[in-house]
Amino acid sequence: MYRDYILDHYKNPRNFGELEGATHSYHDSNPLCGDELTMSLRIGNGHVDDVRFQGKGCAISQASASILTEEIKGKTLDEVKAIDRDQVLANLGIPISPARVKCALLSLKTLKGAAWGLTAWPGEEKK
């Protein structure tokens, strides 16, 4: 499960940090694991001009987010909205055990929230 490229994305996350001029930003977590993610997008003309993520947690959750940011740069918002769980799991390229699927998919959940213009899970937005 811990192939070199997964560990590489975990230790050297791509597109990590704050995004200046972000138009879309969403935060979510897996409270049971303590995984946290924020995904920020800068959308212009319906395209993802730039993306950054911030977070902490297990290698699977963080590597999944890092890989996803590489995948979506330059895509249209509609293409981002169409990404599904199978694609995210396929991007990881390793068998994910049932107990760890939640870790792997936190990135997708966070990206979808951002893409659809939410800031957090409805009802849990920062007051």
Add this chain to the structure above:
Amino acid sequence: MAVTTARATPALDVARIRADFPILEQRVNGKRVVYLDNAATSQKPRQVLEAMQRVFEEHNANIHRGVYEFSERTTAAFEEARAKVARFINAPSEREVIFVRNATEAVNLVAYAWGRDNIRRGDRIVTTVLEHHSDFVPWQQLAKDVGAELVVVDVDDEGRLRRDQLSAELRKGAKLLAITQASNGLGTVNPVREIAAEAHAAGATVLVDAAQAVPHTPVDVQVLGADFLVFSGHKMLAPPGSGAVWGREALLERMRPFLYGGDMISRVTVTKTEWNELPWKFEAGTSSYVDAIGLGVAIDYLCAVGLRAIHDHELMLVAQLLSRLEAIPGVTVYGPRTVEDRVGVVSFNIEGIHPHDAATIFDREGVCVRAGHHCNHPLMTRLGVPATTRASMYLYNTVDELDRLVDAVHKAKKVFGV
């Protein structure tokens, strides 16, 4: 049934004990399994499995109902299991032992059947940050529902209860003290006997969550001086679905039932119902009677081995594991660093590796540990970590297995380059 496998000897004959647990021969990822998640649930010896099988094959029938032989035999076995539980925890009377599915149901029984009539607006419920959610959430919600105050006593940096704080809170007055005897997250054992005396002096009723104590160390409810004591069977060699509440008869008599339905009644008319006597007043519906019978056999097994010997064995393992883990750079151990007042639970983290990643790598090595918050969110928050890796030992574990765990820690560090 006779348990001939183990005798009370100064040191456990672990090889002989292990022969009773077929699951310990299983291989995971090509390696013999090392089961170190006993605080979550224990494995079951053949004696328990066979006794349950015999009920189903030889005389299964619903209890307390039939007037035929099968029902009478099953009822007798069920009530015999109750007597074993009563003797095991030195309950003054079998009428005080109520079978439930687990410790969670046990605490809820007390929270509903006692709590709702005795905890009122403005009352104080004192508990601790060491509690498992099962002995925390029911009180938090009861407090919220009736307008009572929930007071949560802290631990020190080694995970030992802040006795000064507890005493101060009890002196302010409390209606209930809900306290764990042994922490499932850290292995800390609380001096419940002294604490219960203090709580009684303050006028509080005392509930002891003994889910991590009863399987591992001799527990005597009369010595402890508790008012309620709860535990689960599945953590003590018995099947899931078995567990018990012990409560003082005077309290149980005054309590309303928890669940309504069959078997808990003595007479029902269209307008009113009279309750059955103790303990059946609290056992509505068909009990998990085969599981309860299994619990009785598990108690036979534990008694034949000896609780004192089991406890000593676990402390030996804890001492071995603590010294091995502390020698590994980057490993942080949470909870008490000594074997004093402790059960066989060791929580730790490896710097740079999330507990879930560590446990996943351990699994590749055939080593089963728990990684997570251990149903202990408030405690994890107090420790300042989202989760820990927890190894929890029982009578069948060996020092060799601890070495397998330590090897797995080194493996995880190698994989992550830390």
